[in-house]
Amino acid sequence: MPEPSVVLIEDEPQIRRFLRATLTGQGYRLFEATTGADGIVEVGSRQPDVVVVDLGLPDMDGLEVIRQLREWTDVPVIVLSARGEERDKVTALDAGADDYVSKPFSAGELLARIRVALRHTAGASHEADAATFEVGELQVDLLHRRVFVGEQEVRLTPIEYKLLTTLVRHAGKVVTHQQLLREVWGPVHTDQAHYVRVYMAHLRHKLEAEPARPRYLLTEPGVGYRLAAD
Amino acid sequence: MPEPSVVLIEDEPQIRRFLRATLTGQGYRLFEATTGADGIVEVGSRQPDVVVVDLGLPDMDGLEVIRQLREWTDVPVIVLSARGEERDKVTALDAGADDYVSKPFSAGELLARIRVALRHTAGASHEADAATFEVGELQVDLLHRRVFVGEQEVRLTPIEYKLLTTLVRHAGKVVTHQQLLREVWGPVHTDQAHYVRVYMAHLRHKLEAEPARPRYLLTEPGVGYRLAAD
């Protein structure tokens, strides 16, 4: 893992400053959001290794944030809360949180619990995170953000690239329209199913020898798309 | 998971009794040890889903138990401790513990944290193993959403696939018309019994060598259908 990234969803400026200093000081890449809605978008676009979320947010219940995240990602979620009562802990953990830290908390403990979360994902994602993906003539270098067909490099727009890497991350498995829309365009646009169709056409045009009879970017009618795995 | 099992390493009889009542009451299979050495042996022989260990043990430091376990197993370890200071938590978590609960602790919180640990292992093993169902020539890969008859892949429409997987989930058992309609078409269409007949015909046509005398998709007259289990 190069440098692990964290999305912090926290509205109180004081705590945010404190955690910013703590986390960046430890070498984490930090992305911040001050509302639940922003936080969910941020998680979708940054694909962090850990999420730290405060339960007391202005716009929506922290629990609701967890539930919405859990609909499409297994990223470890650590809850911060001013309340330390059993009921709150149990509710949050059962909603999908992986850990619960009561305020006032110490930096050391939070860091240690983040390390635990990272340990979990490090073990789990062995298959997924090769820095480069290959199938047939197609080659995706995730580290340098470059894509080749045979010897020829192909230029992709930001959305094209993101769509492709989303498929790469689930190579061989079907990715639903919903999932693609959520991970590429953000959770707000999950009803714009035609985005995917248009961009899949773009990608096929750039990557496939015969766009009409694709070898890599396969359609799963009524469900979504799949990137051929071999 | 049939009934999750827990190894409890705890020397104080009172806490042991308390946790025995709590855990067995929740349906967990519980194995107990009163010393670190016994505990390690117990984990080795029982292969539990979770280990709960008290840091203050008579024979060896609880930290040492964790380190020795970590040399050969990734089983989730939840630490109980009378001490709640940062240093202790950080040390235990970095030694390989997955969670840390300070005494006095509530039964509800410990149970919730055990559920979190079980969720992790459940997710991890889901991907790897039995995501695929097999009977005779028929093979259903639930992870990749693909179906084979012998070597040949079979393309299924969304409803065909959903109907098949509903049967797979109850393989060997009878699934009633009502149940199939509810799980595939939704609770609104439970009176459209002919849907099932039509689609069962489609499936048999695609999956069976002799659709008229099915080997896998069996009719239970007057009740529903059953997928042969072997």
Next chain:
DNA sequence: GGGAGTCGTAAAAGGACCGTAAAAACTCGC
């Protein structure tokens, strides 16, 4: 033997989904 209910099959009607193209709106550097 006849009738009611259930099951399997076939095929037609209607609708949903997919691929494609192209226009409109937007973004950014200059």
Next chain:
DNA sequence: GCGAGTTTTTACGGTCCTTTTACGACTCCC
């Protein structure tokens, strides 16, 4: 504020899927 490149929106034809309907075969019970 101009222009190239990118994203969003719109429209349409074709294909595949779902739903609907119809009918013959079978079973169970009378």
